[in-house]
Amino acid sequence: MDDAPEGNHPFLTYGNVGIAAAFVVLDVSVSFVLKLGVGTSLLISAVRCVIQLSLMGLVLDKIFATKHPAAVFGLAALLMLLGTLETTIDKCKTRFRYMFPSVLFAFVCSVMPISIIGSIFAIKNVPFWTPDQYVPILGMLCGTTISALVVVITATLKELHDNKDKTETMLAMGATRYEACLPIAKDSLTLALTPVINQMSVLGIISIPGLMSGAILGGSSVEQAAKLQMIMMFLIASSTALATIVITVIALSIVVDPEHRLRSDRIDTRDVAVHRAFFAAVHGIAYEFRRISDRVFGLKKEDDEEHERLLG
Template sequence: MDPGAGDSSTHLTWGNVGLAFSFILLDGILSTSFGLGVGSSLLTAAVRCVVQLSVVALILQKVFETNNPWAVAGMACLLNLMGTAETVINKSKKRYDYMFPSVLFAMLGSTIPVSIIGIRFAMDVQPFWKPEQYIPVVGMLCGATISGIVVSVSYVLKEVYDNRDKVEMYLAFGASRFEACKPIARDALRLALTPNINQMSVIGIIAIPGMMTGAILGGSSVEQAARLQMVIMFMISSCTALSSIVTTILALGVVVDNEHRVRSDRIDTRPHAVYRARNWLVGKVVGAVEGAASSVVGGAKRLLGRHDSEDAGSDERTRLLG
């Protein structure tokens, strides 16, 4: 493929983005028509997608221009930090104590080593920290890792919180916390890894993935794009497995303590503190607005009442004088 043709075919403007956004509007209309209740979430996610990609494009442009390994390392840590926040704050309905540091540790401990080894040896890139190579790969690994962590941790917390009797029965019969939690951990990891297995089983024949498509559009041969996609998929699977295993073990270690007791008090089912603070702030603002509006309405009613009484008194005086 001619590089110039690839560049011209991928020159997009905000008009192209707006046209593609009309597909989201169509989905929102269908959601409203069928009463699915996901229209607002879909629109919010689309707006977040536009804002986040625009911001990251500006940041990545600067990082690519500097070509500094410390800037690349900072960007990789920032991606993992934001992925952790997304996992804990937005994706998890239940959380356990010290979930944020444990998820961050699992993500850093999986995405960084896997990306370094995979890019340096499997992709044969020297140096491995080339920004245009390293940062996109880390971003893909973080995105896949989030899904695995959310699935595994959500299942663990659901089982321990909603079906704690099963675990307590094992513990009451003398099982250690490892033995009592082993079935939960096994099922959680199976659920976390199933999407990756399904994706690898249909890739290429049924679905052509985005990384391969991007490489082809960028001018690479189809054979090289296919091999690159193989490497990326194997890195994603390894990263998801490592992070899911670590977070599952850490979560079970917190909710079932070293004295073999189920600690439901360490599981928080409330909305995250960020959303509780937001709801409190919104409530205060709404209350202040309602109070100001009621004061204005009350003042207007009193003013109108005074005018009505003055008009009534004037009419009475006119009648008496007449």
């Protein structure tokens, strides 16, 4: 039966998910009524969440069943590739030249070594790639790293694009690109790492983190759950910091070249080509629909006028 408990845990169905989703629908309704402009994004994200987690559940079932390192590392490569696509195509509205390989490089340099070393030495998984232990670590590192990368890239490129006169003045007065870019890097990294730093500072006092709650619900002792949360928080913070530092250095090195010149031509503020093609197609369809509607209703209006003229 759907309501039958599984061990000490209730068996959840999509009906339970729907109850939780009702609160999201309420927020969307409030946004539409007050015209706040966040309802559509919230609704799309909620739908994506359901679809993506459902698919992820099917994939993880297969990977956990195989217990083969090739499947685990294949999933790791897929997660980092999707994370790179999400960062470069969907989340970042401003991009720089060679952004895709740069973001992928930042992912590989931060998430992979920290997840592997943390799994081996901090969590002591044997083998370290054990699917039900390593995959959740990898997923949490990737998720937090994506958010930080988006923030640091957006802040860095916005400063270089909007306040380029300031940077160009410093370079013209003899500053090296390191000296001219250091304040930008500091501000961008501070902005990107503030959520992680704040999260670490309030754990255990103001909030009980999800991982710790999950471990307790899974039957672990509170002490062990707390230690696991500490380990994961440190892994997340280190991965996020390393990835943001790497991508900031790469972005600044590309936009400000070795000749100490600001290359604004290497910053692209246009929509991604995929988005431009999509919007062009939508606008084309809308234009044709409006043209056909005008013809149909225009003819109908002419017929009505002719009918009224004959009657009158």
